[in-house]
Amino acid sequence: MTSPIAHPILPNGDSGFTVEAASMKFGRGMLAEAGNDAKAMGMRRVALFTDPHVAGIAPFAAALDSLKAAGLDVAVFDRCAVEPTSASFLEAADFARDGRFDGYVSVGGGSVIDTAKAANLYATHPADFLAYVNKPLGEGRPVPGPVKPHIACPTTCGTGSETTGVAIFDHVEMRVKTGISSRYLRPNLALVDPATIDSLPxxxxxxxxxxxxxxxxxxxxxxxxxxxxxxxxxxxxxxxxxxxxxxxxxxxxxxxxxxxxxxxxxxxxxxxxxxxxxxxxxxxxxxxxxxxxxxxxxxxxxxxxxxxxxxxxxxxxxxxxxxxxxxxxxxxxxxxxxxxxxxxxxxxxxxxxxxxxxxxxxxxxxxxxxxxxxxxxxxxxxxxxxxxxxxxxxxxxxxxxxxxxxxxxxxxxxxxxxxxxxxxxxxxxxxxxxx
The missing domain is CATH 1.20.1090.10 (Dehydroquinate synthase-like - alpha domain)
Structure with missing residues (x-):
């Protein structure tokens, strides 16, 4: 029997749940398919997000080569911060707004994927930075609608960010982490290639x-x-x-x-x-x-x-x-x-x-x-x-x-x-x- 200190089951409470799972491809070698996947989503000018370390290793090169082989115009943003901050999110958002991209690909850990989510959001639906940030640190304003297509390619075995609509950052001034949450931020495709973690320490x-x-x-x-x-x-x-x-x-x-x-x-x-x-x-x-x-x-x-x-x-x-x-x-x-x-x-x-x-x-x-x-x-x-x-x-x-x-x-x-x-x-x- 459930302890009485638990949240009680409500007599007139919810009787159902909603499932909005992300599309997923899993297997070694999947990064080679990133270009065709992006093209199928209608991407032509692509923002490719990563961090300075991942930019120098084979998985990133595989994704970049695949995008270029598909004939896509690719601009690389390789300044994603490990454990992003409000400042690093804003820098990425500026890049996204200036680039006028019609799609995003992220290759990296949760920090990279979350940065791409935030950049996509603020480039698609411009607003003051705290507008979409969760309450009480931000306004908690709902994201008004869909953002541009996003393919997330994780290179760590942990965050699960490739399947969620959450982007987390360090609010340095408040000395606490918080985030932005919306179903619209969930990547359109999680492209999961286990070979990406072979070199992780x-x-x-x-x-x-x-x-x-x-x-x-x-x-x-x-x-x-x-x-x-x-x-x-x-x-x-x-x-x-x-x-x-x-x-x-x-x-x-x-x-x-x-x-x-x-x-x-x-x-x-x-x-x-x-x-x-x-x-x-x-x-x-x-x-x-x-x-x-x-x-x-x-x-x-x-x-x-x-x-x-x-x-x-x-x-x-x-x-x-x-x-x-x-x-x-x-x-x-x-x-x-x-x-x-x-x-x-x-x-x-x-x-x-x-x-x-x-x-x-x-x-x-x-x-x-x-x-x-x-x-x-x-x-x-x-x-x-x-x-x-x-x-x-x-x-x-x-x-x-x-x-x-x-x-x-x-x-x-x-x-x-x-x-x-x-x-x-x-x-x-x-x-x-x-x-």
Missing amino acids: PGVIASTGFDVLTHAIESHTARSYRSRPKPDAANPRPPYQGANPWSDIGSLQAIRLGGQYLERAVNDPADEEARDALMFAATLAGLAFGNAGVHIPHAMSYSVAGMNHRFTARGYEKANPMVPHGISVVLNAPAAFRFTGSAEPERHLRAAEALGAEVRDVSPADGGAVLAARLIAMMRATQLPNGLSALGYGAADIPDLVRGALAQQRLLTIAPRPVTEENLRELYADAMTYW
């Missing part, structure tokens, strides 16, 4: 891989879609609808794949099977959370990353100091799932089993604790930092961390139980050290 695989797992576990343990009011014309279903039978399919399989292959992919760079499986898990998790939503670990992560520009993570030595997104998320996850486990015990236990935990003779009431323990064991096995204290945070930082998390109500409302300011203080304290 172990630290990057670990960070992005744990982003996969937290996406999937959060969407599987999210509040039920039936706990929301029935939609009407004035209040349609939100992009994040809560856990539902369709999102459960992708989230559980992504958790299984992550539990089976993440440690292998991190610890053996030659394990092609593991990296292919992790890439597929990332896309499955993206499809799931783009529909059901994510909750507490992601809400907590935005201030963890936004307040710290001094940390250098393993595998990110060539980037500016920052907390990579996957690390900022997963370091909150064990504490968060211990907290939410009492609201949806069966779902937490199911997730723990999918992740590889031994659950024989385990009571559902212990599902959150077992899930947290399995995550911590995987974090240790892949050399992740030991909690927020390893990033340099301490008790004195908790009030500011909480303030940033409280601004993420769009995510916190997806949690399976209500989250108060006091709850967040306790969660950040619990996340400081795990072993």
